[in-house]
Amino acid sequence: MVAYAWLMLLFPLLGVLVNAFFGRRIGKRVVSWVACSAIGLSFLVALGVLVGVAGSKGIEQPLFTWIRAGNFRVEFSLLLDPLSALMAAVVTGVSFLIHIYSVGYMAEDPRYARYFTYLNLFVFAMLILVLANNYLMMYVGWEGVGLCSYLLIGFWFERKSAADAGKKAFIVNRVGDVGFALGIMLIFATFGTLQFSEVFRRAPGVLGPAVVTAITLLLFMGATGKSAQIPLYIWLPDAMEGPTPVSALIHAATMVTAGVYMVARNHVLFDMAPATMTVVASIGAATAFFAATMALVEKDLKRILAYSTISQLGYMFLAVGVGAYSAGMFHLTTHAFFKALLFLAAGSVMHALAGEINIMKLGGLREKLPTTYAVFAVGAAALAGVPLFSGFFSKDEILWRAFLRSPVLWLVGLVTALLTAVYIFRALFVTFWGKTRAEKKLWEHAHEAPAVMSVPMLILAVLAVVGGYIGLPRLSLVEGYLEPVLPAGHIAEAGALEWVLLAVSAVVALGGIALAYYLYVVRPEAPARLSRQYAPLYTLLSRKYYVDEFYMAVVVEPLRRVGRFIAELFDPQVVDGAVNGLARLAGVCGEGLGTLQTGRVRSYALSILVGVVIILGYFLLR
Amino acid sequence: MDAIRYLLILSAVLFTIGAAGVLLRRNALVIFMCIEIMLNAVNLTFIALSRQLQSLDGQIFVFMVMAVAAAEVAIGLGIIVSIFRHRATTDVDDVSLLKG
Numbered sequence: 001m002v003a004y005a006w007l008m009l010l011f012p013l014l015g016v017l018v019n020a021f022f023g024r025r026i027g028k029r030v031v032s033w034v035a036c037s038a039i040g041l042s043f044l045v046a047l048g049v050l051v052g053v054a055g056s057k058g059i060e061q062p063l064f065t066w067i068r069a070g071n072f073r074v075e076f077s078l079l080l081d082p083l084s085a086l087m088a089a090v091v092t093g094v095s096f097l098i099h100i101y102s103v104g105y106m107a108e109d110p111r112y113a114r115y116f117t118y119l120n121l122f123v124f125a126m127l128i129l130v131l132a133n134n135y136l137m138m139y140v141g142w143e144g145v146g147l148c149s150y151l152l153i154g155f156w157f158e159r160k161s162a163a164d165a166g167k168k169a170f171i172v173n174r175v176g177d178v179g180f181a182l183g184i185m186l187i188f189a190t191f192g193t194l195q196f197s198e199v200f201r202r203a204p205g206v207l208g209p210a211v212v213t214a215i216t217l218l219l220f221m222g223a224t225g226k227s228a229q230i231p232l233y234i235w236l237p238d239a240m241e242g243p244t245p246v247s248a249l250i251h252a253a254t255m256v257t258a259g260v261y262m263v264a265r266n267h268v269l270f271d272m273a274p275a276t277m278t279v280v281a282s283i284g285a286a287t288a289f290f291a292a293t294m295a296l297v298e299k300d301l302k303r304i305l306a307y308s309t310i311s312q313l314g315y316m317f318l319a320v321g322v323g324a325y326s327a328g329m330f331h332l333t334t335h336a337f338f339k340a341l342l343f344l345a346a347g348s349v350m351h352a353l354a355g356e357i358n359i360m361k362l363g364g365l366r367e368k369l370p371t372t373y374a375v376f377a378v379g380a381a382a383l384a385g386v387p388l389f390s391g392f393f394s395k396d397e398i399l400w401r402a403f404l405r406s407p408v409l410w411l412v413g414l415v416t417a418l419l420t421a422v423y424i425f426r427a428l429f430v431t432f433w434g435k436t437r438a439e440k441k442l443w444e445h446a447h448e449a450p451a452v453m454s455v456p457m458l459i460l461a462v463l464a465v466v467g468g469y470i471g472l473p474r475l476s477l478v479e480g481y482l483e484p485v486l487p488a489g490h491i492a493e494a495g496a497l498e499w500v501l502l503a504v505s506a507v508v509a510l511g512g513i514a515l516a517y518y519l520y521v522v523r524p525e526a527p528a529r530l531s532r533q534y535a536p537l538y539t540l541l542s543r544k545y546y547v548d549e550f551y552m553a554v555v556v557e558p559l560r561r562v563g564r565f566i567a568e569l570f571d572p573q574v575v576d577g578a579v580n581g582l583a584r585l586a587g588v589c590g591e592g593l594g595t596l597q598t599g600r601v602r603s604y605a606l607s608i609l610v611g612v613v614i615i616l617g618y619f620l621l622r
Numbered sequence: 623m624d625a626i627r628y629l630l631i632l633s634a635v636l637f638t639i640g641a642a643g644v645l646l647r648r649n650a651l652v653i654f655m656c657i658e659i660m661l662n663a664v665n666l667t668f669i670a671l672s673r674q675l676q677s678l679d680g681q682i683f684v685f686m687v688m689a690v691a692a693a694e695v696a697i698g699l700g701i702i703v704s705i706f707r708h709r710a711t712t713d714v715d716d717v718s719l720l721k722g
Contacts, residue, residue: 599717602645602715605645609645
């Protein structure tokens, strides 16, 4: 199967071409079949590759030479190793389920074919990113997924907020991508090649500490943009303007984890730069914590999940930042399952209630939407880290590895775990328990999602439960599988400590749930009282630490002012003035000289005569 | 005083008459004739100096000038006839379409 890995890219590409050119003529049924089967087949190939490359150090499969200019060569080759195979399988698998879900969710949309074209294009770009064997190809995929993200966030572009959110995502990502691009250029300047294997092979001999720190920091800057980390996380909450399956696929399960994948892929370089590692781990921990606090007071269900995604991505960066790459990839995998599940469940709520997403206007939905409630509860338990659910194992692995590096990081992670349990169960209780606060008409029309939507949710729910068993402590399949690419390193035998930490985080998760239960079920009036009591803190959280306002004032406004100055003063006065001035000068000269042109032959003759006399006079009297 | 001086003064006078005619007269035909006077004043100079210097070069130049003048007359008269047909005038001041 490994030899046919290129089919993984071909199927989504065919899906794009068919739906882009014929999508409007072939009808919705055919469009959905084409799109879903393309990803389904791609998933099957990915599974084959996943099995095929087990234990191998990586196979490079050249497809064609993409750029050849003098000494500069870029091959379009696939790098098939356990890391890329795992990532590709997760991407195509989750994409497949979400494609099927979308068939139901987008059924009424007039731009149905366009939606699936973008979705297939996204999978294609993501697979290029994942399977790239060199930085340039990875960059192409990186930008490709960014483009699809932009297109899909602004999919309902009639709504100004959606169009603005798309622009915001694109522009904020651009900031990070500048760093990524500079990092790639620096790599090329240092090594003269962009191929991963070459760079990693020569890195220990060639790189000095300063250069490797610069390279890794620049690469990480790209990761903070794409993976929504401090300081560039602000685009992700707004990205929720897109259709919910898009939020599930791109802004939870796959694209935003590209940064984690990229760091894991470059672990050879990152391991050589301890300063960068500290930055990565610290930013990861800080992002995890701050995003979780913001999720505590958010009222929009999808935005709660968005902050949760930012927070969980923070965990993954914490993991890779302490050198636990396979733990990061493990959490990436389980997170893809349970976060996609939570988003799809949120989408099911929106579907049932005509797009209502403010949890304060929901409530009591477990009567009306029992399946959605059940799968949301599973997802929430996995996210909160309830023992035996998938998130428990992956998060615990990270916390343990963080503890070995620095107890402070562990403590931040642990507090975040508590907050995580509180905010997600707050969302669960407020949305599904108690009496409904929905409008009567909406409530009566509320209905469970059709099978095409609920079956993918159920499959993801199963994965959200059992997904963790591939990475049991001490018996980790994931770690063993990734071993050829990501050496586990020598971990000190912690003995009992590991189990103690496991117990602590289990207690914390359950404690958080209990706290949420107390606050939102037993004493529903308590949160309002608390928010009044700590009004400044509540305002600070609900205004998201004023970060958006800060960026607005410090970056956007000055740029706008410069733009306005150029548009209103510099351009009309200086640029136009120069152009018009030159034209006027030519006109004045022409008019002046035109008076000499009398049209009278005799005056011309006179001037000729005078000229001759002057010239002769000059030569004679010299 | 040598003959050559008289000849040169005569040709200068002729040339001045021609030039003044070109500048002062308005009839195209008269201007044309004045140009011929100027050309022949020059021819006279050539001949006089040819004799003075005992060289045939000047005479050869005169033949050249006469040939060119003949060609010029043919073209110039053609233009004047053409103008006259279009505008029924030979007054050069009436023909000032190229005024800037």
